[in-house]
Amino acid sequence: MSSEIYVTSxxxxxxxxxxxxxxxxxxxxxxxxxxxxxxxxxxEGRGTCDKGTIFEEKIPCSRQEGERTFEIKIPxxxxxxxxxxxxxxxxxxxxxxxxxxxxxxxxxxxxxxSKLGQAYRPPSS
Amino acid sequence: xxxxxxxxxxxxxFRVSKFESLKWQNDNGSIDxxxxxxxxxxxxxxxxGNHGAGKSTASKKLQKKAEQNxxxxxxxxxNEESRKSDFKLWENTIKESNKDSLVILDGFGHASLLKxxxxxxxxxxLLIIAHNKINKLPLISHxxxxxxxxxxxxxxxxxxxxKVALEKSGGSEFLLEKHNANLRDCFFELYKTWQKL
Numbered sequence: 001m002s003s004e005i006y007v008t009s010x011x012x013x014x015x016x017x018x019x020x021x022x023x024x025x026x027x028x029x030x031x032x033x034x035x036x037x038x039x040x041x042x043x044e045g046r047g048t049c050d051k052g053t054i055f056e057e058k059i060p061c062s063r064q065e066g067e068r069t070f071e072i073k074i075p076x077x078x079x080x081x082x083x084x085x086x087x088x089x090x091x092x093x094x095x096x097x098x099x100x101x102x103x104x105x106x107x108x109x110x111x112x113x114s115k116l117g118q119a120y121r122p123p124s125s
Numbered sequence: 126x127x128x129x130x131x132x133x134x135x136x137x138x139f140r141v142s143k144f145e146s147l148k149w150q151n152d153n154g155s156i157d158x159x160x161x162x163x164x165x166x167x168x169x170x171x172x173x174g175n176h177g178a179g180k181s182t183a184s185k186k187l188q189k190k191a192e193q194n195x196x197x198x199x200x201x202x203x204n205e206e207s208r209k210s211d212f213k214l215w216e217n218t219i220k221e222s223n224k225d226s227l228v229i230l231d232g233f234g235h236a237s238l239l240k241x242x243x244x245x246x247x248x249x250x251l252l253i254i255a256h257n258k259i260n261k262l263p264l265i266s267h268x269x270x271x272x273x274x275x276x277x278x279x280x281x282x283x284x285x286x287x288k289v290a291l292e293k294s295g296g297s298e299f300l301l302e303k304h305n306a307n308l309r310d311c312f313f314e315l316y317k318t319w320q321k322l
Contacts, residue, residue, distance in 0.1 A: 045134030046316050049142045085320055088134035121133070 003028035003105040007037065007095035013112040017076045020111070024095045025067040028105065032097035035059045039072050040094065041079060041113075045087035054078060061097070074113060081112040081119035088119070132320050138283035139290075139316035144309075147281060149179060149186050151268060156186045159266050160194075163187065166263040168227050168250035173258055174268030177307030180254045183268065184229045187252065196227050203232035212236045212244075219247045226250065234259060270308050272297035278308065279315065290318045 009022035024037055036058050042051035055072050072093075082089040091113045096106040112119055134140060149156055163170055174180045184200065191198035199222055201215045215236075219228055227250045234255035236244060241259065245251065253259055276297040279287040294300050294314055304310035 044140050044142055045137070046313060047141065049145075083131070083133040083135065085132065086134060090135055 001029045003032075003097060003099060003102065005035075005095050005097050005105040005107050007093050007107050007109045009093060009109060009111055011111075013114065013117045014074055015115050016074055016078055016080065016113060018074055020072045020074060020093070021069065022072075022093060022109070023067060023069050025065075026095075026097050026105070027065040028097055028099055029064075029102055030099060031064045032061045032099045032104075034098040035061045035068070036094075036096045036098065037070050037072075038094045039074070039091070041089055041091045043087055043089055045084070047087060052079075058098075078113065080114045082121075083119040084122050137316055137319055138286060139312045139319055143282060144278070144312045145182070147278060149182050150274060150277065151179065151183070151266070152271060152274060153266050153268065156183065156190055159183065160187055160190045163252060163265050166265065168252070170251075170263040170265035171233075171253040171255060171259060172266045172268065173255055173264065174266075175256060175306050177304070177309035177311075178268040178270055179308060180268055181231055183266070184231050184252065184254050188229055191227050197223055197225070198227040198229065200229045200231065203230075203235045205235060207232065207235050209237075212240050215244060216240075216247065219244065222248065224249070227252070230254065270301065270306055272301045275301050275308060275311055282312075283315075283319070286319065286322070287315070289322060290315045293322065294318045 005024065005026040007022060007024050009020050014020055020039065024035060026035060036056065038053050038056040040051060040053040043049055054075060079089050081091055091111050093109040093111060094106065096104050098104060114120060172180055172183060188198045188200045199218060201218060203211055215230065222228060228248050229252045230244065231254040233241065233253040234257065253262055258264065279291050283290065291297055300311050300314065
């Protein structure tokens with residue numbers, strides 16, 4: 001049996017300072033030792049990629065399958081989602097399960113962090 | 126071309142994260158074959174090639190391959206911005222390393238002549254990565270990408286869209302020559318061409 005993990009959020013777009021409410025669910029080949037949830041950003045484009053994690057929590061776990069909710073406060077000061085021609089800043093919620101001696105399942109749920117409700121774009125695009 | 130696709134960095138098939146995740150390919154042999162050659166020379170030798178020929182990518186794959194085979198493998202990197210202190214760090218790291226470990230010195234040519242001589246004496250299992258052949262170390266591989274490889278990589282990255290971008294950029298032979306066989310620069314140009322398609 002392969003292991004699976006999913007992460008979702010109530011909304012797809014958040015403003016800085018807001019609280020992300022979401023759910024992680026997992027169904028693994030054996031009980032993970034931890035479920036890890038994180039919020040981070042990465043850059044994509046023509047230059048060297050960069051990334052940052054602004055929140056990470058390890059949740060001890062003893063059940064092979066389950067579901068739990070989480071809340072993450074987005075800092076007021078953070079790079080907003082941006083979709084340009086040379087660079088894009090992409091935000092995402094990442095969930096993974098620590099399973100000893102087995103492949104750790106991972107899932108990423110993209111979200112937008114912006115006051116506009118969508119990624120900022122350069123005027124020409 | 127998908128008309129609904131917004132032409133932004135995260136959709137560009139020639140973005141850095143995408144071409145860096147390509148499977149390493151070379152006409153002179155696979156990573157396994159290069160590793161075997163390195164091993165046959167008792168893990169002492171050099172890999173040479175132009176800027177953007179895939180030397181650093183190859184050396185990181187060799188490090189992984191070495192570790193999979195049970196060797197401790199130290200990878201040290203330098204470029205034109207590296208300072209004397211960086212090479213001092215190389216020296217100290219090599220001195221502290223186990224004599225059975227393997228050491229990869231990526232950007233060896235950026236060290237001063239004196240430092241190079243010193244570094245070469247510090248460890249017997251060295252792999253030098255440089256643009257030009259340095260001293261008498263055995264040549265493990267000379268990475269020189271050709272236009273057929275570029276064509277294949279473009280196809281792997283972007284399929285039909287890649288073909289169009291390549292044609293608009295003058296074709297694989299023209300592009301590779303224009304950028305002195307620097308694959309990375311070819312991808313950078315294709316990145317811009319794709320934006321305009």
